[in-house]
Amino acid sequence: MLPAVREGVPNEAEVAAADVHLRNVVKTYGGVVAVDDLTLEIPRGEFFSLLGPSGCGKTTTLGMIGGFETPTSGTIMLGDQDVSRVPPYKRDVNTVFQSYALFPHLDIFGNIAFGLKRKGMPKEQIASRVTEVLRLVDLPGYEKRKISELSGGQQQRIALARALVNEPRVLLLDEPLGALDLKLRKQMQAELKRIQQDVGITFLYVTHDQEEAMAMSDRLAVMNAGKIEQYGTPRDVYERPATRFVASFLGASNLIAGKVVSSGGAEFAEVVLAGGQTVRVPAERVTPGQVEISVGIRPEKLLLEPVSEPAAPGYNAITGQVILGTYLGVSHQYIVKGPADTELVVYVQNLGATAPTLGETVRLSWLPEHTFVV
Amino acid sequence: MSTVELPTATVPREPKQGRGPLRLGRFVLPVYTWLVILYTVIPIVLMIVYSFNQAPSGRMTFQWLGFTTQWYQHVFQIPDLTNALVNSLIVAGSSSLISAIIGTPLAIALARYRYLGRNVTEGVIFTNIAAPSVVVGASLLSLFITLNLNRGLVTIIIAHVSFCIAFVAIVVRARIVGLDRSIEKAAYDLGATPWVAFQKVLLPLIMPGIIAGMLLAFAMSIDDFIITSFVAGQTLTFPLWVYGAVKVGIPPQVFVMGTLIFLIGVVLALVNVFMQRRRA
Ligand SMILES: Nc1ncnc2c1ncn2[C@@H]1O[C@H](COP(=O)(O)OP(=O)(O)O)[C@@H](O)[C@H]1O
Ligand SMILES: [Mg+2]
Numbered sequence: 268m269l270p271a272v273r274e275g276v277p278n279e280a281e282v283a284a285a286d287v288h289l290r291n292v293v294k295t296y297g298g299v300v301a302v303d304d305l306t307l308e309i310p311r312g313e314f315f316s317l318l319g320p321s322g323c324g325k326t327t328t329l330g331m332i333g334g335f336e337t338p339t340s341g342t343i344m345l346g347d348q349d350v351s352r353v354p355p356y357k358r359d360v361n362t363v364f365q366s367y368a369l370f371p372h373l374d375i376f377g378n379i380a381f382g383l384k385r386k387g388m389p390k391e392q393i394a395s396r397v398t399e400v401l402r403l404v405d406l407p408g409y410e411k412r413k414i415s416e417l418s419g420g421q422q423q424r425i426a427l428a429r430a431l432v433n434e435p436r437v438l439l440l441d442e443p444l445g446a447l448d449l450k451l452r453k454q455m456q457a458e459l460k461r462i463q464q465d466v467g468i469t470f471l472y473v474t475h476d477q478e479e480a481m482a483m484s485d486r487l488a489v490m491n492a493g494k495i496e497q498y499g500t501p502r503d504v505y506e507r508p509a510t511r512f513v514a515s516f517l518g519a520s521n522l523i524a525g526k527v528v529s530s531g532g533a534e535f536a537e538v539v540l541a542g543g544q545t546v547r548v549p550a551e552r553v554t555p556g557q558v559e560i561s562v563g564i565r566p567e568k569l570l571l572e573p574v575s576e577p578a579a580p581g582y583n584a585i586t587g588q589v590i591l592g593t594y595l596g597v598s599h600q601y602i603v604k605g606p607a608d609t610e611l612v613v614y615v616q617n618l619g620a621t622a623p624t625l626g627e628t629v630r631l632s633w634l635p636e637h638t639f640v641v
Numbered sequence: 642m643s644t645v646e647l648p649t650a651t652v653p654r655e656p657k658q659g660r661g662p663l664r665l666g667r668f669v670l671p672v673y674t675w676l677v678i679l680y681t682v683i684p685i686v687l688m689i690v691y692s693f694n695q696a697p698s699g700r701m702t703f704q705w706l707g708f709t710t711q712w713y714q715h716v717f718q719i720p721d722l723t724n725a726l727v728n729s730l731i732v733a734g735s736s737s738l739i740s741a742i743i744g745t746p747l748a749i750a751l752a753r754y755r756y757l758g759r760n761v762t763e764g765v766i767f768t769n770i771a772a773p774s775v776v777v778g779a780s781l782l783s784l785f786i787t788l789n790l791n792r793g794l795v796t797i798i799i800a801h802v803s804f805c806i807a808f809v810a811i812v813v814r815a816r817i818v819g820l821d822r823s824i825e826k827a828a829y830d831l832g833a834t835p836w837v838a839f840q841k842v843l844l845p846l847i848m849p850g851i852i853a854g855m856l857l858a859f860a861m862s863i864d865d866f867i868i869t870s871f872v873a874g875q876t877l878t879f880p881l882w883v884y885g886a887v888k889v890g891i892p893p894q895v896f897v898m899g900t901l902i903f904l905i906g907v908v909l910a911l912v913n914v915f916m917q918r919r920r921a
Contacts, residue, residue, distance in 0.1 A: 335826055355829040356838075362830045368823035372845045381841075385832035433831065 286311040286437055286469045287332060292341035294327050301327040303493035304341070309437070309471055314463045316472045316480040319490030320516065325473040328490075329439050332471065334358045345436055356385075361430035362439040365446070367422045369414045375401075375425055376410040382433040400432040403462060420451045427462070437469045444479070456483055477517045481505065489513045505565075507552070507639045514563050514641055521569070521611045522561040522641065527553055535635055538562055542606030546583040547635040560640050566612040568637040571601060571623065572630045582632040587611060589623045603631060685903060692896035700890030712893040716901075719894055725882035726898055729863050731794060732878060736801035737809075737858035741851050743802070744809030748850075749843070751810065752817035753825075769807040777804065778871030785872060792874025800872045801862045808861060809854035816850025817843075849917040856909055863902060 287309040294302040302324040309315045317325050330336035331343055334355030343351045350358055361382070370378050376397055383393045401407050404424040409417075417425065423443060430438055443459075444452045460483050463470045474480050480487050481501040488498045489512070497509045508514035514522065523540050530536035535547035540562065548562060570582075578584040587605035599622060601613045613631060623629050692713070695706040717723045750756070751763060781800050782792075790796055824846070828838035866880040873881060883895050 333826075333830060335829070355826070356832050356834055360830075362827070364823040364827060366821050366823050368821055368827040370824065370827070370842055370846075372842075381828070381833075382831035385837065429827075429831070 285309055286346060287471065288342075288344040289328070289332075290342045290344070292328070292331060292343060293339045294324070294331060294336060295339045300493055302331070302338075305493065305495055307488055307495060307498070309469060310486065311469055312467050313485040314460065314470045314472065314483055316474060316484040316487040317490055318474055318477060318480040318487050318517075321475055323490045324493040325475075325490060326441055329362070329441050329471065329473055332437070333360055333362045333439050359436040360439060361433050361435040362441065363426050363430050363443045365442045367426040369422060369426060369429070371414050373414075374410070375406075375412050375414070375417075378414065378425060379429045379432050381429065386433075396432055400428045403431070403465065404428045405458070419447055420455065423447065423455060424458075427459070431462070431466060431468070434466075435468065437471055440470060440472045442474055443472075444474075452479075459483065481517070489516060491516070506637075508563065508641065511561070511641050514639070519566050519612055520563050521566060521605075521609070522563050523606055523609050523611075525560060525562050527558050527560060530555070540585065540606040541609070544585045544606050546585065546638065548638040548640055549636055552638075552640045563639045563641055564611075564633050564637060566600075567614045568633050569611070569613045569631045570633065571603070571613050571615055572632060573623070574628055574630050576630075578630060578632055581635070583635050583638065584630050584632040586628055586630050589625055589627050589629055592622060592625065603629060605631065688896050688903070689900050692893065692900045694893065696893045698890075699892055701893050701896065712897045716894050716897045719892055721877070722879075722882055722886075722892065722894055722898075725877040726879045728794060728797075728876060729879035732797050732801055732869075733859045733862040736798050736805050736862045737855040739798070739802045740805035740809045740858050741855045744806045744854060745813050745847070745851055747806065747810045748813035748817060748847075752814045753822075766807045766810055769804060770811075774804075774865075774867035778868040781868065782871040792872055793876045796872045796874070797869055797876065797878065800868050801865060804865075804868065805858035805861060808857045809851070812854035812857060813847055813850045816847045816853075820846055849913060852913045852916075853910075856906070856913065860906060 285308040287307075289305055289307040292302055292305045293300070305324075305328065317328060319325055327336060331338050331351075334350070334353060334357075338351055341351070342349055345359060370381065373381070379397045379400060380393050383396060388396070397410060398407070401409055404427055406421060406424055406428070409421075409425075414422065414425070423446075426443070427440075440459075444455050447455060456479060459470075459472075472480070472483065484501055486498070486500055487504060489496045489504060491512050497504050497513045504513060505517055508517060508520065511522065514520035525538040525540040525546070528537050528539050528545075530550050530553050533550055536550045536553045537545055538548055538560065539545050546562060553560065570579075572578075574586060585605055587603040589601055590604050590610070591602040593600045596617065598617055599615045601615065601623070603611045603613055605611045611631065691701060691703070693708050693710065694701070695709045696702060696712075697706070747762070747766075751759065751766075778800070781796075781803070785792060785796050785799075820843075825838055825843060828842040829835075833841060864880055866884060869878055870881060870884075877885070879898065883891065886892065886895070
């Protein structure tokens with residue numbers, strides 16, 4: 268299903284100011300379509316993430332922006348310059364490779380100075396730029412070290428420094444933290460975000476880790492099978508996923524099939540869920556004329572209450588049976604069998620309340636504005 | 642021994658049992674390895690030892706007549722032999738250099754690009770190595786005769802380059818295949834044109850492979866006898882001269898030169914390994 272709503276799609280002014288424009292870009296390898304008619308605007312100075320599962324075409328997209336791949340069709344613009352067929356060494360773009368790709372035969376100075384030397388910058392200026400960028404990545408005085416003396420995390424920083432020192436128009440990062448362990452990854456996420464804000468360069472960050480993308484990005488695009496499924500701020504995309512794929516890839520979602528019964532004019536449309544219970548969803552989220560839909564709610568938005576207490580006014584409410592309860596420390600996770608035997612996930616914050624027993628019939632309620640439609 | 646100790650005694654034995662095949666390897670494999678090493682070095686050791694043997698007749702005998710260093714002092718006493726050695730060095734030096742220059746781009750093409758005829762190139766390289774020297778030598782000779790080329794150093798070098806390229810290409814390709822492709826991409830990404838990327842990044846990184854390939858080519862060239870004997874004309878190389886001398890007896894200088902060539906080879910190989918370690 269195509270996204271009905273594309274939240275956070277940039278307006279004309281934003282498109283004009285964007286740094287990277289991809290227009291109907293297609294890349295095929297033999298018969299395999301790696302990137303499928305992709306159109307994307309990456310705003311200037313933002314931390315932008317391309318998020319998607321492995322094999323969805325992220326690296327290929329980045330490769331085309333970096334100049335290592337030529338699009339089969341479509342155009343890639345950097346600012347107002349068409350670079351679709353410009354070789355990488357003539358593009359004002361730099362890349363941080365997943366494998367770091369540092370030059371093992373050069374020391375750290377040699378690695379970082381490589382790009383500046385190609386531009387013919389005077390020696391003293393190169394030296395001061397290298398010193399400066401090493402301070403930025405928190406490795407001051409490392410000029411004379413060898414690559415092999417560095418830890419993975421340090422090599423990662425040098426790879427970043429080597430790209431950043433050229434002050435490119437756009438910095439491309441292909442899963443740069445993939446090889447680091449969890450603790451270091453968290454630390455580098457914060458560091459990357461700080462550096463991006465310091466230098467103000469547009470970062471195009473590729474990852475398959477939704478948490479990472481959410482934590483770091485000003486905006487992100489969710490990609491699947493060579494196409495963009497949704498584009499927007501992390502909040503937009505999380506709160507109002509536009510497709511089933513986005514709803515399930517970005518966090519957990521409960522989806523219940525239903526039919527729209529009234530929508531015309533009112534603030535909320537009424538939806539009869541499979542199994543007969545009726546809920547309300549914001550009318551603007553239903554495409555006019557659409558009848559068969561799925562209603563989605565995030566697990567943390569659901570309140571789990573005993574049926575004996577009255578439902579809060581204005582809330583959507585459905586009933587179901589608790590079939591599984593898991594204690595997770597910070598929260599409890601319940602699986603509730605809801606309308607038409609759909610299994611719904613509910614997170615209940617651990618406030619010490621009495622837990623429902625297995626098999627108990629409970630009410631799940633939520634605010635209609637927390638409902639999304641796919 | 643008391644019965645109480647039994648369990649404690651068996652516990653540490655268990656992992657040893659698990660290492661059964663390893664324990665076999667601890668003795669059998671080293672002994673085997675040393676036997677193979679002996680087998681391969683005995684001729685070399687003999688050559689080195691006999692280069693210090695006295696030989697009153699000026700011809701080498703395999704009787705130990707006493708230690709002397711006189712053959713080292715008079716190593717260049719036989720002008721024809723010296724000349725043949727110089728020829729061999731010229732041939733080996735130029736054919737290893739030329740085959741490195743021709744073989745390296747070939748290795749890059751094979752390792753990094755897919756092109757029409759790539760499989761054919763690969764096949765030709767292996768055929769080249771597998772082809773019997775007699776066939777190669779005979780066919781090169783007929784080629785040179787057809788082309789009306791005077792046989793001598795030039796034809797020897799042409800012939801040697803033709804079989805050395807394959808060795809260089811294979812060694813260098815192995816080195817390139819082991820390199821992360823993104824390293825070259827990174828060079829382009831940082832503004833290096835293809836030529837600069839080759840010069841500043843790829844070439845330094847594959848240099849140990851090129852040197853190893855050249856050493857191999859040098860070694861193949863300096864002791865080639867069969868192909869050389871077809872295409873040498875009146876020119877004598879070290880192996881050709883030694884072969885000719887066998888009938889009348891080998892002068893001890895041959896052993897000295899053999900020893901020196903061997904030592905230079907060992908030193909060069911060690912230097913290459915050392916440089917590679919230091920870089921990595
Ligand atoms: N050089 C190539 N030749 C053939 N197929 C490729 C090539 N590069 C990528 N692909 C295919 O294109 C698709 C997208 O790959 P990629 O961009 O690497 O995905 P991601 O980076 O999102 O994991 C995959 O199906 C992959 O197999
Ligand atoms: Mg990838």
